Amino acid sequence: MQCNLAVIKGDGIGPEVVTEAMKVLDTVGEKFGHTFDYEQILMGGCSIDATGVPLTDEAVAVAKSKDAVLLGSIGGNTSTSPWYKLPPNLRPEAGLLKIRKELGLFANLRPANLYDELKEACPLKAEIAERGFDMMMMRELTGGLYFGERHTEEVDGVMTAVDTLTYNENEIRRIAIKAFDIAMKRRKKVTSVDKANVLDSSRLWRKVVEEVAKDYPEVELEHMLVDNCAMQLVKDPAQFDVVLTENMFGDILSDEASMISGSIGMLSSASLNETKFGMYEPSGGSAPDIAGQNKANPIATILSAAMMLRYTFDLDKEADAVENAVKTVLKDGYRTIDIHSEGTQLVSCSEMGDLICERI
Numbered sequence: 001m002q003c004n005l006a007v008i009k010g011d012g013i014g015p016e017v018v019t020e021a022m023k024v025l026d027t028v029g030e031k032f033g034h035t036f037d038y039e040q041i042l043m044g045g046c047s048i049d050a051t052g053v054p055l056t057d058e059a060v061a062v063a064k065s066k067d068a069v070l071l072g073s074i075g076g077n078t079s080t081s082p083w084y085k086l087p088p089n090l091r092p093e094a095g096l097l098k099i100r101k102e103l104g105l106f107a108n109l110r111p112a113n114l115y116d117e118l119k120e121a122c123p124l125k126a127e128i129a130e131r132g133f134d135m136m137m138m139r140e141l142t143g144g145l146y147f148g149e150r151h152t153e154e155v156d157g158v159m160t161a162v163d164t165l166t167y168n169e170n171e172i173r174r175i176a177i178k179a180f181d182i183a184m185k186r187r188k189k190v191t192s193v194d195k196a197n198v199l200d201s202s203r204l205w206r207k208v209v210e211e212v213a214k215d216y217p218e219v220e221l222e223h224m225l226v227d228n229c230a231m232q233l234v235k236d237p238a239q240f241d242v243v244l245t246e247n248m249f250g251d252i253l254s255d256e257a258s259m260i261s262g263s264i265g266m267l268s269s270a271s272l273n274e275t276k277f278g279m280y281e282p283s284g285g286s287a288p289d290i291a292g293q294n295k296a297n298p299i300a301t302i303l304s305a306a307m308m309l310r311y312t313f314d315l316d317k318e319a320d321a322v323e324n325a326v327k328t329v330l331k332d333g334y335r336t337i338d339i340h341s342e343g344t345q346l347v348s349c350s351e352m353g354d355l356i357c358e359r360i
């Protein structure tokens with residue numbers, strides 16, 4: 001298969017971790033007979049330095065012409081970098097917001113799982129960590145409270161702020177379909193999280209999710225109230241497969257799920273639109289404190305590339321090979337500095353990439 005990618009290395013550790021992910025994709029290409037073609041575009045601080053803006057329209061056009069985008073991370077030290085003295089619409093993060101909007105990325109996927117070898121990094125009780133977990137948090141990204149109308153006004157002499165939470169049935173249906181499609185590639189269970197005992201938007205959410213579920217008889221659907229879900233994530237995370245929820249609930253719950261998985265350097269993510277197109281990136285930031293030192297953990301980016309193989313290109317066997325190679329490297333005792341502990345062998349960012357390639 002010919003896979004055409006736009007690559008955004010970005011700032012900080014971005015170039016280091018993306019280089020390792022590209023190495024892994026090339027190894028997959030050699031082993032399984034695929035070709036990965038990369039066109040690099042600028043976004044974030046490096047784009048500001050080169051062009052004066054965090055993302056040019058030309059760069060967006062390149063991204064739109066490809067099958068997927070592989071992204072490192074963008075931004076610098078928010079206290080000391082000159083990029084943060086610019087107006088908000090010219091700062092590095094504005095590039096990220098622009099590309100998400102331009103590409104119509106409405107579904108955010110963040111896997112949260114616990115590797116046997118990293119169980120000691122899990123902040124949950126040992127008996128819960130022992131059972132392990134492997135879930136996919138799916139958050140609606142372009143609707144709800146963060147995009148509704150808002151204003152602040154004085155009402156009868158009292159300052160009053162209003163935010164509105166709006167969803168229409170089409171917005172709910174398209175992400176529900178994505179969630180059920182993804183559940184079909186996993187353990188075939190969807191937990192839809194809402195606040196249907198209080199909110200109208202949640203009652204519509206529940207109704208539309210139930211309609212979509214009828215097209216997926218093999219997938220088990222359960223509904224859970226958001227407050228209960230927050231509790232269940234720390235009490236019994238093993239029960240979850242795909243967790244589907246709206247924007248603000250997903251913002252909070254996906255961070256909770258990340259936290260129980262251990263290191264930020266392990267957490268991959270994807271944002272998808274209605275087609276097979278996706279943007280794949282690590283959940284962490286540009287880590288300016290360790291940038292340029294070949295110390296960063298490239299696994300989050302490498303696992304993001306595996307998600308790309310699975311969800312954009314339907315290359316499940318190839319994605320399995322990458323994920324299994326990561327597991328084997330951890331089992332063999334190799335660790336980057338963020339997950340290093342006594343009795344394990346410390347390796348650099350590029351050494352970790354090489355070790356994973358060898359095992360593919």
Ligand code: NAD
Pocket residue numbers: 013017072073074075076077078093096264265266281283284285286287288289290295296297298300338
């Ligand atoms: P951060 O995630 O960059 O770093 C937090 C801590 O985690 C740091 O100690 C860092 O060294 C460590 N860390 C992160 N990724 C790592 C990895 N792969 N390997 C080893 N250690 C890793 O968060 P921050 O310091 O709050 O933000 C730094 C910059 O990143 C800011 O400009 C922020 O706006 C930006 N940011 C970008 C994205 C993105 O590109 N999507 C996301 C979050 C933050």
